[in-house]
Amino acid sequence: MLDIIEMRPVGVVRGGRREATKDHWGDNRCRLELDAERYTAEALAGLDQVSHVEVLFYFHIAADEPTEAGARRPRGREDWPRVGIFAQRGRMRPNRIGTSICRVVRVDGTAVEVEGLDAVDGTPVLDIKPVWSGYLPRGELREPAWAKEIMRQYW
Amino acid sequence: MLDIIEMRPVGVVRGGRREATKDHWGDNRCRLELDAERYTAEALAGLDQVSHVEVLFYFHIAADEPTEAGARRPRGREDWPRVGIFAQRGRMRPNRIGTSICRVVRVDGTAVEVEGLDAVDGTPVLDIKPVWSGYLPRGELREPAWAKEIMRQYW
Numbered sequence: 001m002l003d004i005i006e007m008r009p010v011g012v013v014r015g016g017r018r019e020a021t022k023d024h025w026g027d028n029r030c031r032l033e034l035d036a037e038r039y040t041a042e043a044l045a046g047l048d049q050v051s052h053v054e055v056l057f058y059f060h061i062a063a064d065e066p067t068e069a070g071a072r073r074p075r076g077r078e079d080w081p082r083v084g085i086f087a088q089r090g091r092m093r094p095n096r097i098g099t100s101i102c103r104v105v106r107v108d109g110t111a112v113e114v115e116g117l118d119a120v121d122g123t124p125v126l127d128i129k130p131v132w133s134g135y136l137p138r139g140e141l142r143e144p145a146w147a148k149e150i151m152r153q154y155w
Numbered sequence: 156m157l158d159i160i161e162m163r164p165v166g167v168v169r170g171g172r173r174e175a176t177k178d179h180w181g182d183n184r185c186r187l188e189l190d191a192e193r194y195t196a197e198a199l200a201g202l203d204q205v206s207h208v209e210v211l212f213y214f215h216i217a218a219d220e221p222t223e224a225g226a227r228r229p230r231g232r233e234d235w236p237r238v239g240i241f242a243q244r245g246r247m248r249p250n251r252i253g254t255s256i257c258r259v260v261r262v263d264g265t266a267v268e269v270e271g272l273d274a275v276d277g278t279p280v281l282d283i284k285p286v287w288s289g290y291l292p293r294g295e296l297r298e299p300a301w302a303k304e305i306m307r308q309y310w
Contacts, residue, residue: 001164001167001215001277001279002163002164002166002167002190002279003163003164004161004162004163005161005162005163005164005213005279005281006159006160006161006162007159007160007161007162007250007252008157008158008159008160008249008250009156009157009158009160010241010249010250011157012156012157026293035157038224039224040225041239042224042225042226042239043224043225043226043239043240043241044239044241044242045226045237045238045239045242046226046236046237046238046239046242046243046299047238047239047241047242049238049242049297049298049299050242050297050298050299050302051292051294051295051296051297051298052292052294052296053241054254056211056250056252056254058160060156069193069194069197069198070195070197070198071197071198071200071201081201082200082201083200083201083202083204084196084197084198084199084200084201084202085198086165086198086199086202086208086282086283086284086285087199087200087201087202087204087205087285088201088285089284089285089287089290093282094163094165094282095162095163095165095211095281095282097162097211097252097281097282099209099211099254099284100290101290101291101292101293103293103294116293122156124156124157124160126160126250126252127241127248127249127250127252128241129241129244129254130241130242130243130244130298130302131292131296131298132244132298132302132303132305132306133296133298133303133306134302134303134305134306134307134309134310135244135255135256135306136256136291136292137206137207137256137286137291138181138256138258138271138310139206139207139258140206141206141207141286141288142204142205142206143204143205143206143285143286143287143288144201144204144205147205147285147287147289148287148288148289150287150289151287151288151289151290152289154289155289155293
């Protein structure tokens with residue numbers, strides 16, 4: 001059950017921001033371009049019926065840097081607590097999968113134009129899923145103050 | 156950018172439901188057990204500060220069945236429209252990654268007890284991320300009626 005699993009990106013992020021700076025991703029526009037050798041427009045049929053998608057992507061930048069497995073202070077902030085890699089969203093995490101919800105602007109053949117994705121030009125895309133209200137958190141959300149602070153200028 | 160990426164599960168789902176039937180996952184309790192050879196409790200430090208986690212897992216059941224790349228009617232329902240694999244959440248999707256948000260019940264060493272995860276005993280876990288309000292959908296959500304119908308008895 002812990003065997004290696006091979007994944008192949010279904011497409012690539014094209015356009016939009018080129019540098020993975022930390023904040024102000026909200027108006028970033030880019031395209032998710034499916035691999036046209038394996039997919040047709042059929043794969044995206046009906047995606048125009050949802051306002052948001054969840055994009056799963058591979059943190060390909062600095063892929064040779066060591067993976068984090070323990071705990072550290074988010075963003076190196078001395079005033080924030082040490083938390084484990086699975087209690088934060090850092091990209092040097094095991095398997096380096098990023099997930100992010102963004103707005104669908106337009107579906108165009110084998111591509112989707114999106115707004116507000118925090119991934120740079122050239123990022124490999126592993127999956128695209130429709131966001132349904134039924135899959136959002138059930139019950140009241142609780143989160144640490146530092147998480148709210150990180151997100152304050154993020155979008 | 157479309158090269159194969161190798162992933163290794165960080166742990167396994169233990170306990171809870173054993174059959175992947177479609178509905179009533181809301182009270183399913185199980186443990187996400189990290190691979191103790193690679194992780195210590197440090198990896199989960201601070202996870203008790205969030206109420207919900209997003210679990211990324213591998214749809215390992217029927218892994219030998221063909222992957223869907225085109226469009227079909229969700230759940231085979233003749234009264235629902237044909238939609239592409241990226242416009243639905245079916246498990247025979249490319250890369251077979253499931254994402255789901257569930258409640259944190261308790262952090263216990265290298266394991267997390269969760270409630271409401273729609274994955275069966277033995278499912279490989281690829282990642283665990285804290286759910287932060289800042290990462291939820293920005294702006295109004297729009298979704299098709301059939302998606303709401305699927306979710307009506309899901310939890």
